[in-house]
Amino acid sequence: MDSLIVAAAQALAAGDALGALKRVALRDDAPALAIRGIAMAQLGDLVRAKMLLKSAARAFGPREAVARARCVVAEAEIALVSRDLGWPEKALETARVALERHGDRINAAHARNLQIRRLLLVGHLDAAERVLAKLDPSPLPPAARASHELAIAGIAIRRLRIEPARAAFKRAAEAAGKAGIPALAIEVRDAARVLDAPAARLLAQGSERLLSLDEVEALLSSGALVVDACRNVVRSGGDVVSLASRPVLFALARVLAETAPADAPRALLLSRAFRARHADESHRARLRVEVGRLRAALEPLAGISATARGFALMPHGSRDVVVLAPPVEVENAWLLALLADGESWSSSALSIALSTSPRTVQRALDALAADGRVQSVGNGRARRWMMPPVVGFPTTLLLPGPLPSD
Known part of the structure; x- marks a missing residue:
């Protein structure tokens, strides 16, 4: 040479x-x-x-x-x-x-x-x-x-x-x-x-605070009953119940955890889980059915009891109940978590990384672009999507891949 x-x-x-x-x-x-x-x-x-x-x-x-x-x-x-x-x-x-x-x-x-x-x-x-x-x-x-x-x-x-x-x-x-x-x-x-960046918010008994990754690790190993809104799972120690494919059940679990140890009113559960502004008997019947399904899903970790005004989440043992949520909650955050690395992505690459259909990814990208959260360059097969870095965005806990005990 x-x-x-x-x-x-x-x-x-x-x-x-x-x-x-x-x-x-x-x-x-x-x-x-x-x-x-x-x-x-x-x-x-x-x-x-x-x-x-x-x-x-x-x-x-x-x-x-x-x-x-x-x-x-x-x-x-x-x-x-x-x-x-x-x-x-x-x-x-x-x-x-x-x-x-x-x-x-x-x-x-x-x-x-x-x-x-x-x-x-x-x-x-x-x-x-x-x-x-x-x-x-x-x-x-x-x-x-x-x-x-x-x-x-x-x-x-x-x-x-x-x-x-x-x-x-x-x-x-x-x-x-x-x-x-x-x-x-x-x-x-x-x-x-x-x-050292904020990775999540801890919601418990009406208060909230930001957590670093060190604190998230400590929380998940503490034995507390954690309703994890980053992964849509409910966990306690090594026991994990995934509700990622059951959004209604997870929405109910989150409301119950946010109000614990008090009970959650039926009106609040209906508005958060079903987005029902004016509930009728059909909504209340559906609520009873979905709460029954949630009770069966969470049976290894907690029970759900009916009260005069709603339902209460009751963890097994003397466990604290907390909600782990992203620092900033926006629609399609799972896409923003990948785009926040500063690189330009094709919609097909995003689909592969997230194991999601290309059409679902494209609809989400179009919605984010309409809100000005992402931008595209190029046309056709050469089209790429990107976003400017967002300070404090929860990139880690929303990225694909399991957390401990998943």
Whole structure:
């Protein structure tokens, strides 16, 4: 390999994309195309970067399997950054196997780290942890090691294991410092801020206060009966009852928890669960049916008793009853939680990440756009959605993937 290619590769490793382009900008051989593609990705021109990397992969000969595999790994990273979740996963796994077979442990480890980051993005935490257990991070250079530690921190945060997340962020900051790339250090610093930002509101006995992730972790392990409006579940310790697919039952459970230990009036339950302004006998009959269903669903955790004016939630044992709600409650918050990362998403990628039908996602995006909460760029298949960062928005607890004991 000639000296210009080596110098350009060293510039890329140091985060100097312009320095790399100065050395190979006018060259069209395969190594130069690959370096130009990676440099354009670092500069943010992801469309041009993908074109250059595809050209480089075609230009490498049949005996240059390692070089072609490296191009595939670079394409996969660009797809991840551009939220192209439809990019073929099998291609990355094939490239990783090829790199491992030819002894390129650094890029093989980087490919596996990309697999972890994609699984984390779509909320497949169990699968991400299985892949993480197979990864030996020792070959990774400082920049890639920082990215690896960010993935570890992301998994820990989604699992609400805050101390391991703090330790991972600390290791990521140290690796970013060794890499000497200012943009990477800023990324790590910004990612770590989620630990100190408000993550939820605690509603109990008519009062409310903001909670950090540390406090949410402590609350969920306290044994209290928690009606979790971030995940639409009711939990106490390791026992979890999911009401995510039963919105009426969850609305009733939340009203009962907000008024506990007192009873909730029937009029309040009807207005919150059924949005009934003027209740008639049919509404009251439906309320009795739905409360019966909720009583059966919550039987392992609590009972529901009828009173003269309504119903009361009675947890088993001497448990406190609280509601855990997002700091800011808006419609379609599950979409805003993903868009709040500052990246541009296609509606198909949002559908994959949330395991929701594309039509449901598109309707939600249209409603948010009408309210001015999101904006789109491009047209047709190239259309992307984004939103400006919202200070204090509850991005963590609304993201896809289970919390402890789910």
